[in-house]
Amino acid sequence: MNTSVERLLDGLGGRDAVLAARTQRTQATGQRLHPGWGAMPDQPELVAEFKFDLVEDLSEPRYELALTGPTHLVPVELSYTETSDGTSGWLTGVDFMFDPRPVDRAIPSWRVAARQRHLDLTSVLRLARKVIAGPVTSPADGVLVLEDLTIHLADDGTIATVSVIEDHSPKGDSTVEIHFSRYGAVGQLRLPYRMEITVDGVTVHEETRFRMTVSDSDEAESFVVKESGEQADAAQLAYARRSTEWIMTYVLSGVRFYFDLQTAPVKTLDVAPGVKVVVGPSHNILVVEMPDHIVTVDAPMYSRYTSAALDAVRNAFPGKPLRYAVATHFHYDHIGGIREFVAEGNVTVVAGRRTVGFFEQILQTDHTITPDRLQQAPVPVHVQGVDDKLVLPMADGGNLEIHRIVTDHSDDTLIAYASGPKVLFVSDLWSATPTPPEPFSYRGRLPVQLVDAVTRLGLDVETVATGHNGAGDTTVAPYEYLLRTAGVAND
Incomplete structure (x- = not known):
């Protein structure tokens, strides 16, 4: 008999009580932080606050979640109910910060898989039942290894920490730890009223559970789904499992497209002679022709997406190799594919001076969970910092000017200006619109700060291309x- 397993079961209230539990209802409040969206890499951004009411099947992958609360990147009040029957999912309400209109729709099964994996990681009863089902090993007293999870027990036998290595773009192998504390009685069981998630030691999730109940009923009526949605393929399901907490940060922030292994970009847009934009489903890449090479600005999302975009980048100006990859800022969704560009060889990364160390780090970290080209075939990389310009x-005889500016969005933002065609490229500070917009209609002070910078720098801008598309998929x-x-x- 594995004494650590028995210690765990005794700590939670006994084997019989754990096995008798069929469903658990949890009501909680909390917040989610994004380590890659702050003003600087070491300053996680508060992206969402929430209150939820969760009913989960403890033996089957089924749940019903009612969640409300504000998201902060784009201020929106999220309010939705998400239900899964184990493979399919249905959502009613508002879950998308960029379009806060209520929906009543199926959700992709890989989103269901990511949510369920998150519930598996954060439920001590689900973990305990998986330990009982096995196989499990105990390499040391108070330590249990279950598949890719390592469970550390407190002195009283309760679960103190669960750790797993996930793939979090752009950092690669990332240590996710779920910390449980403030155990209290729930019927015959002892369950944690406090839960925290860290990624590489940085807190990304804090949750206080103020009410919990456990039932021996299966409550099957709670997990009814109207109809099946998009079914995930094997790669998407694997992605949902190996990058769960990366995905859940976006889901909890109110981002519906989740960067879900999106495929090839939609098109390459000619902006001006020597200037093109590779337009993707959600993020764009500027490509500029130089005398004997090309320069890109931004490398969105993650390596698989940027790998698909790379063909369009290469074909933008055939025969000219990529030599510079400029990062407008360090936020993960805009530079998650930077390693894919660097893997071309002889590529210099250009970033704001204050974040040079961050880029050097992500270009050197291990990516063994999802090996990318740079992991498989390392090449030397130089990161060039920009102090001002x-x-x-x-x-075409003009210049590509890279200017560093400070905004509310990032302390180390770069904007790119092609002097000949008078084209400015920016990410997140503004998104292009197909018609004249209303004043102050985009993300607070960011457009004002951008215009102030353009004026201060004396840039003669006629056209703005943007890292995200605006309404009507407008890029320019x-x-x-x-x-x-x-x-x-x-005037």
């Missing part, structure tokens, strides 16, 4: 539209 000569707009958004009157 970097000027690179373009093929006149500078006048940005001025209107910033509340600047046109």
Whole structure:
């Protein structure tokens, strides 16, 4: 008999009590933080607060979750009910910060898989039942290893910490730890009223469970789904499992597209001679022609996406190799594929001076959970920091100017300006619109700060291309539209 297993079961209230539990209802409040969306890499951003009422089947992958609370990247009040019958899922309400209209729709089965994996990691009763089912090993007293999970027990036999290595773009192998504390009585059981999740030691999730009940009923009526949605393939299901907490940060932030292994970009857009934008489903890449090479600005999301985009980058100006990859800022969704560009060889990464160390780190970290090209075939990499300005000569005789500015979004933001065609490329500070926008209609002070920077730098801008598409999938707009958004009157 494994004494650590018996210690665990005794600590939770006994084997019989654990096995008798069929469903658990948990009501909790908490918050989610994003380590890659703050002003600097070491300053996680508060992206969402929540209150939820969760009913979960403890022996089958089924749940019903009612969640409310504000998301902060784009201020929206989320309010939805998400239900899974084990393979399919259904959502009713508002779960998307970019379009806060209520929906009543199926959700992709790989989102269901990611949510269920999160519940598996954060439920001590589900963990205990998996330990009973085995196989489990105990390499040391108070330590249990179950598949890819390592469970550490407290002195009283309760679960103190669960750890797992996940793949979190762009950092690669990341240690996820779930910490349980403040155990209290729930019927015959002892369950934790406090839960915290850290990624590489940085807190990304805090949760206080203020009410819990456990039932011996299966409550099957709670897990009815209207109809099946998009079914995940094997790669998506594996992705949901190996990158669970990376995905859940976006889900809890109110992002519906989840960066779900999106495939090839939609198109390559000609903006001006020597300037193109590779337009993706959610993120874009600027490609600029130089005399004997090309420069890209941004490398979105993660290696698989950027790998698909790379063909379009190579074909933008055939015969010219990639030599510079510019990062507008360090936020993960805009540079998660930087390693894929660097793997081309002889590529210099350009970043704001204050985040050079961060980029050097992610270009050197292990990516063994999901090996990318740089992991499989390492190449030397140089990261060049920009204090104020970097000027690179373009093929048309003009210059590509890289300027560092400070905004509310990031303390180390770069903007790219092609002087010949007078094109400005920015990410997250503004998104292009198909028609003249209303003043102050985009993300607070960011457009104002951008216009102030353009004015201070004396840039003669006519056209703005953006790292995200605006309404109507618009990628490029006149500078006048940005001025209107910033509340600047046109003369």
